[in-house]
Amino acid sequence: MSLKIITERCKGCGICAAFCPKQVLALSEIEKIEAVHEENCIKCGQCELRCPDYAIFVEK
Amino acid sequence: MSMENLINKYFRPGRLPHIWCPGCGNGVITGCIVKAIDKLALEKDNVAVISGIGCSSRASGYLDFNTVHSAHGRALPVATGVKLADPSLKVLVVTGDGDATAIGGNHLIHAARRNIDMTVVLFNNSIYGMTGGQYSPLTPQGSKATTAPYATIEPAFDITELAKAAGATFVARATTFHAQILTDLIAKGIQHKGFSLIEAVSGCPISFGRQNKMGGPADMMKWQRDHGVMLAAWNKMTDEQKAGKFPIGVLHEDNSRKEYTEAYDELIARAQGGNK
Ligand SMILES: Cc1ncc(C[n+]2csc(CCOP(=O)(O)OP(=O)(O)O)c2C)c(N)n1
Ligand code: SF4
Ligand SMILES: [Mg+2]
Numbered sequence: 001m002s003l004k005i006i007t008e009r010c011k012g013c014g015i016c017a018a019f020c021p022k023q024v025l026a027l028s029e030i031e032k033i034e035a036v037h038e039e040n041c042i043k044c045g046q047c048e049l050r051c052p053d054y055a056i057f058v059e060k
Numbered sequence: 061m062s063m064e065n066l067i068n069k070y071f072r073p074g075r076l077p078h079i080w081c082p083g084c085g086n087g088v089i090t091g092c093i094v095k096a097i098d099k100l101a102l103e104k105d106n107v108a109v110i111s112g113i114g115c116s117s118r119a120s121g122y123l124d125f126n127t128v129h130s131a132h133g134r135a136l137p138v139a140t141g142v143k144l145a146d147p148s149l150k151v152l153v154v155t156g157d158g159d160a161t162a163i164g165g166n167h168l169i170h171a172a173r174r175n176i177d178m179t180v181v182l183f184n185n186s187i188y189g190m191t192g193g194q195y196s197p198l199t200p201q202g203s204k205a206t207t208a209p210y211a212t213i214e215p216a217f218d219i220t221e222l223a224k225a226a227g228a229t230f231v232a233r234a235t236t237f238h239a240q241i242l243t244d245l246i247a248k249g250i251q252h253k254g255f256s257l258i259e260a261v262s263g264c265p266i267s268f269g270r271q272n273k274m275g276g277p278a279d280m281m282k283w284q285r286d287h288g289v290m291l292a293a294w295n296k297m298t299d300e301q302k303a304g305k306f307p308i309g310v311l312h313e314d315n316s317r318k319e320y321t322e323a324y325d326e327l328i329a330r331a332q333g334g335n336k
Binding site: 013 | 063076078084086240265278281
């Protein structure tokens with residue numbers, strides 16, 4: 001598990017999903033971010049860098 | 061330190077989630093501020109963050125330093141008082157484009173003119189976000205606003221040029237897309253002794269983006285990526301290529317002018333020493 005998502009902070013803006021180069025992230029039915037392909041994560045940190053809500057962290 | 065630990069250390073985490081809309085750039089800029097402070101290893105008690113009023117100015121309430129959430133346009137006079145009372149403090153000012161350049165525009169030019177040592181992070185989302193999308197002096201000409209349903213007819217200030225002309229001795233610009241560069245520039249601004257202004261170009265998807273059909277939050281960040289040009293590349297561009305774009309990086313630095321609190325201390329020493 002390299003991704004830590006704090007769901008209560010996520011507002012579903014979708015920025016992380018749009019900038020993830022490996023399509024790891026997607027919005028759930030209730031518009032919260034989920035790691036749908038965590039196995040593809042390369043830990044580049046784009047999601048953490050761009051999240052305006054401090055809701056996703058990449059654990060190295 | 062990991063970003064998660066930075067948030068726990070420098071924020072008041074119990075105040076999160078913050079009030080900003082989904083995809084608002086304010087959270088990114090506020091994150092860059094704490095990364096810059098951490099990079100410089102400043103003591104929390106040695107930092108004061110003063111803000112005005114606006115969505116952006118809410119940032120001071122989330123940060124665990126000495127903070128003042130002041131009145132609309134008045135962050136700089138409050139910050140000037142704080143800095144003069146204790147010049148050893150690192151003073152940061154968090155302000156919006158409306159806060160800093162409309163109601164607070166006069167304070168901005170005079171703080172710059174005095175070259176007082178503080179670092180202004182100007183959250184430029186091109187609009188009055190908090191009050192529902194009225195245009196500001198930094199709204200690009202031709203943009204729609206609730207006060208300009210047929211689009212603005214007035215040109216915007218280039219706030220970096222204005223700050224430089226008024227006497228600021230460190231002037232820089234980045235965007236929320238260029239978050240790492242923004243962090244570096246804020247750190248440089250804090251290190252600079254004198255008046256520093258960093259324009260942080262930010263997306264307001266709700267009050268600006270919707271009216272101007274800029275797409276969603278990620279599209280607004282991509283717009284920043286495609287319109288912000290590193291200074292070295294910018295300097296090689298023709299006027300035609302520059303149209304609609306803007307340079308990012310350190311745009312002005314002058315280390316020759318005396319800083320205001322230093323001049324004030326000299327005045328005190330002179331007066332108390334009885335020197336004629
Ligand atoms: C003296 C005074 N006048 C007007 C207002 C209403 N007001 C609140 S925020 C704001 C503008 C905020 O715009 P900006 O500084 O760009 O901040 P943003 O919300 O976009 O971050 C205005 C006009 C006020 N609070 N106080
Ligand atoms: S109105 Fe705009 S600036 Fe204010 S919180 Fe919403 S997106 Fe951010
Ligand atoms: Mg604004």
